[in-house]
Amino acid sequence: PVEKLENNTDSRKKHAGTFKKTKSDITRKPSKPTAQDPAEEALRVLPSTSVKRSGGHHKVKALDVTDRPRDPHAVGQFGQPARVPKNEELESRRRWSEGFFNVFLSEQIPIDRAIPDTRPQTCSESLVHDDLPSTSVIFCFVDEVWSTLLRSVHSVLNRSPPQLLKEIILVDDCSTKDYLKEQLDVYMSQFPKVRIIHLKERQGLIRARMAGAAAATGEVLTFLDSHIECNVGWLEPLLERIYLDRRKVPCPVIDVINDKDMSYMLVDNFQRGIFKWPLVFGWSALPEEYIQKNQIKDSDPIRCPVMAGGLFSIDKSYFYELGAYDPGLDVWGGENMEISFKIWMCGGEIEIIPCSRVGHIFRSDNPYKFTKDRVKTVERNLARVAEVWLDEYKEVFYGHGYQHLLDKNVTDIGNLTEQIQLREKLKCKSFKWYLENVYPDLDTPVVKAEGLIFNVGTRKCLIFQNESFSLTKCDLTNKSQYFTFTWLRLLRQNTSCLAPQETQLTMEPCDNTKPHLRWIHKSGKALTEHLMAEVYSQPICLEAGIKADGVFLKGCDRFSTFQKWQFTHYYE
Numbered sequence: 001p002v003e004k005l006e007n008n009t010d011s012r013k014k015h016a017g018t019f020k021k022t023k024s025d026i027t028r029k030p031s032k033p034t035a036q037d038p039a040e041e042a043l044r045v046l047p048s049t050s051v052k053r054s055g056g057h058h059k060v061k062a063l064d065v066t067d068r069p070r071d072p073h074a075v076g077q078f079g080q081p082a083r084v085p086k087n088e089e090l091e092s093r094r095r096w097s098e099g100f101f102n103v104f105l106s107e108q109i110p111i112d113r114a115i116p117d118t119r120p121q122t123c124s125e126s127l128v129h130d131d132l133p134s135t136s137v138i139f140c141f142v143d144e145v146w147s148t149l150l151r152s153v154h155s156v157l158n159r160s161p162p163q164l165l166k167e168i169i170l171v172d173d174c175s176t177k178d179y180l181k182e183q184l185d186v187y188m189s190q191f192p193k194v195r196i197i198h199l200k201e202r203q204g205l206i207r208a209r210m211a212g213a214a215a216a217t218g219e220v221l222t223f224l225d226s227h228i229e230c231n232v233g234w235l236e237p238l239l240e241r242i243y244l245d246r247r248k249v250p251c252p253v254i255d256v257i258n259d260k261d262m263s264y265m266l267v268d269n270f271q272r273g274i275f276k277w278p279l280v281f282g283w284s285a286l287p288e289e290y291i292q293k294n295q296i297k298d299s300d301p302i303r304c305p306v307m308a309g310g311l312f313s314i315d316k317s318y319f320y321e322l323g324a325y326d327p328g329l330d331v332w333g334g335e336n337m338e339i340s341f342k343i344w345m346c347g348g349e350i351e352i353i354p355c356s357r358v359g360h361i362f363r364s365d366n367p368y369k370f371t372k373d374r375v376k377t378v379e380r381n382l383a384r385v386a387e388v389w390l391d392e393y394k395e396v397f398y399g400h401g402y403q404h405l406l407d408k409n410v411t412d413i414g415n416l417t418e419q420i421q422l423r424e425k426l427k428c429k430s431f432k433w434y435l436e437n438v439y440p441d442l443d444t445p446v447v448k449a450e451g452l453i454f455n456v457g458t459r460k461c462l463i464f465q466n467e468s469f470s471l472t473k474c475d476l477t478n479k480s481q482y483f484t485f486t487w488l489r490l491l492r493q494n495t496s497c498l499a500p501q502e503t504q505l506t507m508e509p510c511d512n513t514k515p516h517l518r519w520i521h522k523s524g525k526a527l528t529e530h531l532m533a534e535v536y537s538q539p540i541c542l543e544a545g546i547k548a549d550g551v552f553l554k555g556c557d558r559f560s561t562f563q564k565w566q567f568t569h570y571y572e
């Protein structure tokens with residue numbers, strides 16, 4: 001979801017290679033793993049953990065009243081691509097920005113159209129329990145397009161077993177469009193299961209979801225975006241996972257509804273939700289060798305380090321146990337990271353369930369206004385998440401282009417006390433644990449700078465020899481002069497790290513969690529900068545002695561060249 005920061009204009013481009021078009025004979029080729037794909041070893045933790053109960057009692061109900069649609073020749077029927085007639089092209093272009101997809105075509109397409117069943121073949125045979133919990137389906141929206149909102153609701157009404165669908169809650173996040181007021185209420189009044197909440201103030205999708213959850217009476221909450229189409233048999237496989245273990249948080253596979261021709265497109269199998277630094281969501285395919293070696297079937301649940309955000313089911317009481325969402329997150333973005341870290345670190349699991357499919361219109365822009373600047377909103381949300389959940393790894397987040405957020409005069413990320421207390425109360429594990437156990441294949445860059453540490457004033461280099469530090473003639477081939485500066489701000493030589501001790505420098509075993517081992521070294525434009533020990537209340541810096549080649553720690557002086565140090569290589 002944060003991909004929008006990169007100003008990507010084509011919504012499909014960012015998913016390039018991930019999605020395949022549906023044809024009458026749907027081919028399901030898993031995509032080729034990319035070169036950076038995780039090592040086999042690292043993925044060992046993936047297969048689902050054992051569950052309380054297993055095996056079901058009835059086959060998933062492929063409920064679909066649109067099996068034989070009213071109008072088989074309608075535009076876009078069966079999820080086929082629709083075409084704009086020549087004489088309507090202008091009109092269709094004019095209406096694009098109402099939703100940042102083909103709003104004109106969407107209006108022509110039946111609100112209860114049939115779509116291709118994109119589930120893996122075995123899904124229709126898989127068993128689920130008879131006594132699954134019921135769910136409240138929550139749609140939050142602001143200024144959603146009428147036809148897509150209706151199609152979303154109808155797909156749930158038509159393709160969910162009635163006894164499992166407690167209600168559909170529409171949370172109108174203070175839309176400005178008139179048709180989303182009375183007209184919507186009137187239309188929906190024909191469906192007793194549909195309830196509408198009109199928020200008096202714009203809350204943003206995160207707090208809007210919480211308003212929906214607060215009103216829900218089902219045992220499970222199912223959140224969906226308001227421009228989706230649920231496919232046949234979508235609900236039971238999700239509820240089954242929660243029935244087996246209430247701490248599982250299942251997500252459907254998100255198929256693609258093409259924004260231009262509104263066709264329903266199948267996506268590749270074996271996709272995991274992942275993130276890259278600085279907390280950018282993406283998809284990544286399980287490596288082919290891994291799938292083969294572990295005989296993973298295309299219908300097996302896939303454990304995911306993070307979820308996309310918009311489409312998932314969660315046990316209602318578990319959602320509240322986890323403290324729901326951080327209510328301090330605004331409008332859009334970052335909440336998928338927050339809930340994902342929270343779920344994994346506090347004892348739960350996130351899974352993609354291939355037998356559950358929901359199509360979503362991926363749009364190139366948001367058709368609604370942000371209350372504040374969009375980029376700033378998302379950044380601030382992410383900073384809150386980083387501060388509460390990332391521990392020492394928040395350095396890596398800030399280091400990837402978010403350094404400016406650390407300036408408290410510019411960015412007020414708000415109060416975090418309650419979120420931090422919640423994490424303590426839940427006794428959640430560390431982010432380090434999460435990386436090692438849930439997402440070991442994350443490519444976290446370790447080294448930020450390396451090589452010799454050159455002192456500008458003396459034109460000599462730091463050396464650690466015979467258990468002590470000194471300065472000497474720079475020599476690239478001398479291993480005792482080779483140091484690394486890590487993203488977690490440790491100054492390392494092999495497994496030892498530089499530590500300040502009074503006015504002297506010593507070596508200690510490296511440990512990312514120890515604050516006294518951290519150094520501040522602002523590089524960038526001017527590469528010659530201080531090496532400042534962070535642990536003291538006053539700024540203390542590494543300084544080269546003028547005589548006798550010594551090094552020691554002294555109060556920082558921004559004009560002294562004897563306090564300026566430079567690494568051979570910087571990775572930024």
Ligand code: LR7
Nearest residue numbers: 001140141142173204205225226308309310331332333334
């Ligand atoms: O202020 C707002 N109030 C709202 O009610 C802003 C949005 N919304 C509604 C909106 O109308 C929509 O129904 O919230 C829903 C999500 O907003 P979108 O559709 O603009 O978001 P998106 O699909 O571009 O982005 C994804 O990331 C979001 C923020 O992090 C949410 O988590 C979305 O739910 C999420 N969508 C998905 O996960 C679908 C797959 C996208 C991918 C990858």
Ligand code: MN
Nearest residue numbers: 225310360361
């Ligand atoms: Mn969406």
